[in-house]
Amino acid sequence: MSLIWLLGLVLAIAAVGYALGRTRALSSTNGDIRKLHSLPSYYGANVALKSAIPALLVLVVWLVAQPLIVSGVVSSDIPDSAIPEGSSRGLVMSEVKRVAAGLDGAVAAGTMSASYAASAQADMDDVTKRMRDAQQITPEALTPEILTAGQRFRAMVAQGKWAMTAVVLALAVAGAFWGLRESHAEFRARNTVERVTKVLLIAAASLAILTTVGIVLSLVFNTYEFFTMYPPLEFFFGTTWAPSFSGRGGSSELGIVPLLWGTFYISIVALAVAVPIGLFSAIYLSEYAGPKVRAIAKPLLEVLAGIPTIVYGLFALLTVGPLLVSIFGKDGFGWMQSGTAVMTAGIVMGIMLIPFVSSLSDDIINAVPQSLRDGSYGLGATKSETIKQVVLPAALPGIVGAILLAASRAIGETMIVVLGAGAAARLSLNPFEAMTTVTAKIVSQLTGDTDFSSPEMLVAFALGMTLFVVTLGLNIFALYIVRKYREQYE
Amino acid sequence: MTDATNNPPRHKTSLHTVDARTKRRNASEARFKMYGMTAILIGLAFLAILAVSIIRAGTPAFTRTVFDMELTLTQAEFEAAEKQLMKTKAYQAVFIDQLSAKLTEQNVQVAFDGKAIDRLLGKIGGDLRAHYRANPGDLGKPVQFTLPASSRVDGYFNGKVTRDTLVDSRFLEVSDLDLVDALHEAGIIHSAFNWTFITAADSSVDNPGGAGIGASVVGSFFMMIVVLGLSLPIGVAASIYLEEFAPKNRFTDLIEVNIANLAAVPSIVFGILGLAVFIQFMHLPNSAPLVGGLVLTLMTLPTIIISTRAALKAVPPSIRDAALGVGASKMQAVFHHVLPLAMPGILTGTIIGLAQALGETAPLLLIGMVGFVAREYPDGLAEGFLNANSAMPAQIYTWAARADSAFYDKAWGGIIILLIFLLTMNIIAILLRRRFERRW
Amino acid sequence: MYDARHTEAQVDQTETKISAKGVQVYYGDTHAIKDVDVEIADKTVTAFIGPSGCGKSTFLRCLNRMNDTIDICRVQGDILIDGEDIYDRRVDPVQLRAKVGMVFQKPNPFPKSIYDNIAYGPRIHGLAKNKADLDVIVEKSLRRGAIWNEVKDRLHAPGTGLSGGQQQRLCIARAIATEPEVLLMDEPCSALDPIATAQVEELIDELRLDYSVVIVTHSMQQAARVSQKTAFFHLGNLVEFDDTTKIFTNPEDPRTESYITGRIG
Amino acid sequence: MYDARHTEAQVDQTETKISAKGVQVYYGDTHAIKDVDVEIADKTVTAFIGPSGCGKSTFLRCLNRMNDTIDICRVQGDILIDGEDIYDRRVDPVQLRAKVGMVFQKPNPFPKSIYDNIAYGPRIHGLAKNKADLDVIVEKSLRRGAIWNEVKDRLHAPGTGLSGGQQQRLCIARAIATEPEVLLMDEPCSALDPIATAQVEELIDELRLDYSVVIVTHSMQQAARVSQKTAFFHLGNLVEFDDTTKIFTNPEDPRTESYITGRIG
């Protein structure tokens, strides 16, 4: 039975359980809903959950565990002599698996009988030929050991599958009966269902934690490795970023300071563009614009978030950079040497971030109760005064959230930085000079040509880790600010 | 209550004459409103500039120059070709021979040789071979073929290559353009709408005529299904728990900060995580949209959670009180009342999060979706999720890096398709959001 | 003019429905309810009176654990309903609130249609078998809430588009639609004209036959008219709790007397 | 007990402050106010009475154009204040509302501190030169709003954490802090105990010396106590508008009579 079928069956049992649970609960009070503790649908849901969740959990665990177990058993049975030199047990196992699949395919195509596939031992060439006839991929030279292992593998997989089907279905049915037995008037079905729902909600929330753990884990070992090769002090306080090729005696200077500075500078410029434009757009959309303008302008602005960053990068390189040079360059103020600069990247990134601020803030501003606005208008406040002093403070947490999101995006962006701000790490106050960011360097060090166990490559992980910690600090600060100034309405 | 008289009422003023202070306030009001309008206009102007430049740069991708010719391949030629290592080259040679013969027969007044025709042709051997392998009955019979010309000929037709700027090279010589003109006159080559671009998969760097975005659209589609199917429910569920049920303590603060912080993790780091967890640990296949979708889900979750939480926070507590007061459970109050009211914010988060996910390349680099990947359409759902495929931004990114500038046009054309995809994807969310928007 | 009443009838000793002992409520550091003991009888209307800010709403919200929703609010002491401690960990606040309905001081209709506002409670409690049943419940509740005539033509218009008094009656109708055993009403007639007030009072009187009703009111007249028992709160203390007639004619505490004669506020 | 008043005093013919002619208000298709003509005199308290949902709040909100904020609301007819049409295009609603203050039916304190709630108006209108000035204004307004004693120790606590009646008085204090020429009060005492009500009525009486006050009330007694003129609304119509004493003793329209005697609602 294929997986889809099994899944379908479990769900079908759950669905039937739902219907039965409902009716059973109802009939326990002779159809009087009011005597039930919970709505009939909760009794149904209780049965459905009890039959589906354990069964599906077992199914998932089984699906993960069975291949591991079967491979383990089969692979430990392969004699060492069957493993060619230079190969590995793992590779032989993949051959075994391929043979098993080939046998399956051959049986399906009719070039082998089922019993032949299960037991043929003598003639390797014949087996190979029959598999080839069925358009199966075969090992170049099939050995008896591999064939035996393949057959064993096939048999075990088949058994496992039957066992799994049986166990899962039995669990589903048992769960359904358990749920059905509970379906009587006094049973607190709603509470049970809600408890399960809450567990699901908690599981969803834990995913964020898991992701964080995963990220930290995937960074931390390589970071440690990096620090065994490169002095941490120089990394954290070095003011020069000049990686060179490890083949040449490791003369790299890997100071994070210029990169952090570039990140900070470019993000500030980007936010200086995105926050006012985004916030004012949000205010205009939610407070001034008519429904028609709003219905059109808001989704249009959101398109800005969906344009691939490479387009923004090219826009920075080809349009904004030269434009800025013509104003601030030699012919203008003389502050700018070339088109790639903090300003170029910052402005373009700011454009991309407009919808992050505008759309989210717009929703939050819109959610501020009208009575607050009325209160302010009633005192003779103008619309703008009302917005500035009543609406925005009430919407503050949401707006800060939106700005943080925009800032996060600015910190995480690469393409615009590479094309707009250049790749050179520099520590300068002049926003018309080229700089680069931590993220851009993470990407370039990770995808570069240097050898993968050199500090020049591993530094990418240390950069990632540092950035993670720095932004964590910023977020804690933001949370503190929000807590301090939040105005909770009603 | 006596001191009322100490404070004489302010001088009665006419409503029609605006006093100085009000004038100032009104001016500031007008300014404020103007800032808002300007902000929107700036945003829209940027959008317009970007849109115009995208469309201008991208339209050439939608036309191509094709050869229209009848070809007869004999059984002998077929067998000879199939014996070669580079079979496709042999097919191409047959085509060139027959075209030369035809030109001679038609008495074209331009000097040409096989090499010149080869320079004008795109890579057509693959198409020819595929055709005859699929239809052996066509051998020996004349068959009408429509095959792509080389990218330089394309450039000549859309004005990018001119006789003045062209430098003789092995790719094209100035004299070849006379041949192009002659062929054009003879009706053998002409421009046509480039369906291939919309339907085909990626092609190699020397074959711009065969390149299409279709397969990667499918890849993106499956990825977005994963992202939407996972990040929206998980994100909303997580937000509901954190905002409505979680006890307010240090630990939930930690989670809150953590989620905000996840949003700031560079997307390539999610790629590192995805490679480690999904491919190396869970043994999911390389380059699979399922893996891409999972990685992008992790990346999109913070966006959705942050916006959902903000939206949930904005729902007035009196609504919750009202529901609890009639005996609804907290769960019911949230799902029946609070969630619908928070819907606009949730949908906005989804729109923005998906837009971001759709355009992201960096994490795909690490899980193998960037490069020369999409070659076949998947048959069926399971393959769609599991077979190696590319995604639109990855495709665009690789095209943009290729040397032949014809791919540059394709990259922009791909961006147009991506934006159309994005708009289609968002339209439902946008309409839904409008339905849920209300003031209270 | 308020004649067709059962008022003078059974003030006989019915059993205790709610009994509160040593209840203390804090909002952060503010001590809002100070050691209140009270016994609320079944099938009786109990009025809470007292100056604004004395803690009436706070105490009322303790009785169905609505205070749980205010983060900074802490409740101490015992509150028993039908002899069961409602702050016990085994008690499901949801069931409690289904049993103890509430009309809030500030009308808070759902931003849904009038029909759905009323139908929500019956739906989640499974009080109606089908649509027709539900229609009947909605109409009956709106009629008892004395608002049917005004809204019968706009049942599907949003509840938030009603006038202040209409919203108040809508909330009353919503609360009785679920047929709670105890009904807590926080100034249910504050925005109502005398006629509507009379209708609501009639409703309360009628509810008393089966249920226990607690009403917060600022109108001494109203308290006198509808209640059998009256509790007088002052600065978070329960100053006096007795038969209504006793309180209004012969209060024991000087503060009560000053209040009902209009001397302290 | 409500003695120290200027009530019987000047009901003499002062000049007209507000005059409304042929006012019609629609909410979408609902015709909420039907052709109302009314003249509100300066230095007078005018009471609007009428059953719940008859359009009192709606009409009140027309007088300072608060209806502008409701999308579906359309107002027709002329409303003149000091002889100037407030719906004229030259009129700035902001200036209008500074001149015509309002207390809403549902208390709506800002989610700010109590102090900032009061100081908000004076700040935007520039009524205080400095912090000390503002402190004076805040204290005075809170005192006049009869809430100073309750909040003087928690001026920097959020206004939303007050009890219902306290919020109502806070909103009254907030409205008078800007010293409007006309004060519209929509059921300002609905959540107040008798003492607080008396204090607010005293305030109204005092305000009348300089300003024009319009008050919506459901309490006939209150209307009789504080107002010199009374308008009776019914189903969107202005049924009768006359001296308060006349209305309550000798109404012309049978509907008015039925209402004040408690027969129609």
Next chain:
Amino acid sequence: RDNVQVAGSSTVLPYASIVAEAFGENTDFPTPVVESGGSSAGLKRFCEGVGENTIDVANASRKIKDKEIKACAENGVTDIIEVRIGYDGIVFASQQNGPAYTAFTPSDMFNALAPKVVVDGALVDNPYTQWSEFNADLPAADIMAFIPGTKHGTREVFEEKVIAAGCEATGAMQAMIDGGMSHDDAEDACLAVRTDGRAVDIDGDYTETLARIEANPNGIGVFGLAFFENNQDKLKVATMDGVMPSTESIATGEYPVSRPLFFYVKKAHIGVVPGLKEYASFFVADELAGPEGPLAAYGLVSDPELAKIQAVVSDEVTMGGGM
């Protein structure tokens, strides 16, 4: 898994894509998947171990390093077949209509781009702003060079074969040693590039360099030969030491700036992953990698010793000699 999986260098990617496409069109094997992501990332995944869920082939634009071979071995990847597919020429090109940058020497590049140069026998901070200031034959145009960023292997070639050579030729290296530096330090110091904005690192692809050149008439950029040849109508190339870059001059070694390109095959996967060996031999077949093949047509400099390499593939000769 029934297809060959390849990952690695973005420089090799174009050639690999041509081969992969042709392999799919001309054989019955499925088209290999070729991922890009950089030599280092590709080798890293290559060395993660043997088995179905690891890649079969890693492309690299440099030779695998000893450290990497060691890391590979630790993970059980011991038998690696190294296949050199040809050479990548590195050229200096500028806008068609820009100043006449037609001939450079390493010394010119060093003088233009080093932070310290020798002027009148003394080592001083680079004072030059125009090319003509140190070489009258060069145009009087502002110095502006777009050089590969430090992530690129091309940077290494550029530093070693151009800058370091210039350093020695101009006498700067000697000046440094005379100034008290050790020989090694001086060698390192020679590779430095000025940081005042006249030498711009490009972390992106050649298309980015091209875009920068187009936006900057005075700019001179570093490109791969294939890229330049594909864009001859936009770019003009300069000679180095008087040699014009071309496939011939690079193949013979006359033109100094070039580097070999490789791919690495896991021997253990041969025979397990269908089509792997066929792919490797297809790649280096004369029809593809030969001077007349499509790879050369695209711009790869064919390996003059292609026959040897074909033998390596067909005999599955692993690195370090073993069979």
